[in-house]
Amino acid sequence: xxxxxxxxxxxxxxxxxxxxxxxxxxxxxxxxxxxxxxxxxxxxxxxxxxxxxxxxxxxxxxxxxxxxxxxxxxxxxxxxxxxxxxxxxxxxxxxxxxxxxxxxxxxxxxxxxx
Amino acid sequence: xxxxxxxxxxxxxxxxxxxxxxxxxxxxxxxxxxxxxxxxxxxxxxxxxxxxxxxxxxxxxxxxxxxxxxxxxxxxxxxxxxxxxxxxxxxxxxxxxxxxxxxxxxxxxxxxx
Numbered sequence: 001x002x003x004x005x006x007x008x009x010x011x012x013x014x015x016x017x018x019x020x021x022x023x024x025x026x027x028x029x030x031x032x033x034x035x036x037x038x039x040x041x042x043x044x045x046x047x048x049x050x051x052x053x054x055x056x057x058x059x060x061x062x063x064x065x066x067x068x069x070x071x072x073x074x075x076x077x078x079x080x081x082x083x084x085x086x087x088x089x090x091x092x093x094x095x096x097x098x099x100x101x102x103x104x105x106x107x108x109x110x111x112x113x114x
Numbered sequence: 115x116x117x118x119x120x121x122x123x124x125x126x127x128x129x130x131x132x133x134x135x136x137x138x139x140x141x142x143x144x145x146x147x148x149x150x151x152x153x154x155x156x157x158x159x160x161x162x163x164x165x166x167x168x169x170x171x172x173x174x175x176x177x178x179x180x181x182x183x184x185x186x187x188x189x190x191x192x193x194x195x196x197x198x199x200x201x202x203x204x205x206x207x208x209x210x211x212x213x214x215x216x217x218x219x220x221x222x223x224x225x226x227x
Contacts, residue, residue, distance in 0.1 A: 031212055033214055033215070035215075040220070041219060041220070042118075042205050042207075042217030042218055042219050042220050043159075043205075043215070043217050044217075045214040045215065045216065048213075048214050056213070056214065091159065093159075093215075095212055097211075097212060101147055101209065101211060101212045102161065102164065103149070103161070103209070103215060104161075105151075105158050105159035105160075106158060107157070107158040108158065
């Protein structure tokens with residue numbers, strides 16, 4: 001069990017550029033979640049997958065955001081035409097039903113839009 | 115929609131003392147899970163303790179325990195024998211059977227030596 005991995009750890013981009021983040025969940029976990037966290041706030045749900053199916057999307061996920069989990073393993077989160085308001089920590093978590101649901105988080109990708 | 119409220123933005127405790135962090139939530143469901151997560155500065159979210167709503171017994175994990183009051187929709191975290199390493203943001207969270215987590219706004223815990 002290597003935990004949930006996120007890449008990159010930090011990303012600085014210019015406004016208007018596209019960025020893509022990757023999340024590798026724990027291998028036996030079939031559910032994968034994306035959250036956004038701004039400084040001093042609790043994480044906000046963006047979207048989640050069960051295997052390769054995207055089950056739910058938050059209204060926070062505008063048309064500029066897209067997420068995929070093509071083979072039910074790793075996932076990518078793309079932000080197109082970044083805005084300064086997109087600056088945040090993007091967290092990935094995965095879960096599996098084993099004597100109740102548990103969620104394991106990655107270290108996050110910190111995005112700064114300049 | 116479910117909501118989670120943490121009414122204490124900051125708490126402070128003396129090392130070796132006990133502190134209780136408060137959390138209330140709103141739901142119409144009867145089967146759900148509640149969590150406390152710890153987030154040290156610039157570090158990842160770590161699960162502290164978990165409670166299944168169908169279990170009447172309060173969860174405990176070493177120095178950490180919860181007071182789960184289902185009827186009152188209250189889920190407080192007690193940290194006994196506080197240590198300097200307990201200093202962090204603490205988030206209360208709610209979920210229903212593998213669906214997304216809904217987080218509270220967090221409580222910053224400071225531990226004084």
